Amino acid sequence: MTNFAIFDFDGTITSNNTWTPFLKFAVRPSGMMVGRLLLLPVIVGYRLGVFAASRCRQIASYVAFRGEDAAALRQLGIEYATAVLPKTVRPSALDRIEWHTSRGDDVVVVSASLDVYLAPWCEGRNLPYICTTLEERAGRLTGRCVDGDCSGAEKARRIQKRFNLRQYDLVYAYGDTPDDREMLELAHKKYYRWHEVSSWDEVKEYDDPPASER
Secondary structure (H helix, E strand, O other): OOEEEEEOOOOOOEOOOOHHHHHHHHOOHHHHHHHHHHHHHHHHHHHOOOOOHHHHHHHHHHHHHOOOEHHHHHHHHHHHHHHOHHHOEOHHHHHHHHHHHHOOOEEEEEEEEEHHHHHHHHHOOOOOEEEEEEEEEOOEEEEEEEOOOOOOHHHHHHHHHHOOHHHOOEEEEEEOOHHHHHHHOOOOEEEEOOEEEOOHHHHHHHOOOOHHHO
16 A cells, blocks of 8 residues: 655644744845835735735745845755754654655655755655745846745645656645645545544634644
8 A cells, every 4th residue: 555645844844934934044134124124014914814825925035035146045044954943843743754654655745935945854854845946047046936835726736746646545634724725635634733634624623823823
């Protein structure tokens, strides 16, 4: 029997959001000050429900990274993956990943997290990954994301593009926000905030604010 396991990252493998802290880690203080001013309307719009989280992340990426040296940011991503991420990764999530790999299951991490830090974290553990990728041209970042933000229906689209799910006996999926709904619906066994659910209708029982939004 060959099975497949899909893991969200922020709030599922980790106990906290990692995207926003990376901005604070990677962007110069002067850039953070300017960025806060430019992004204030976006932040207010998000809290009012005008902007989706995926749209806010793309705007923030453009403001924070446009014109930045790609190699330098990737080095910061490696440092972040090495020094910061271990403090927020759930040991129980690593145990679950190990449980799958020890059974011979194929495992993939699928996340809106940025490739500059998620890639080194996953590669250090020999885990395939699908994530939001910053666009690079001539050694500089454009501020845009290749194919947009990897969340919601985009997660499911990229999974199905890369993997033939019909070849697996069982598909497991682990997520923690409504952005994971389409991904969870691909699976035979769905886990929402580490509780197994049979359908999306059951997630309301566990619908306290996720770790990634606290």
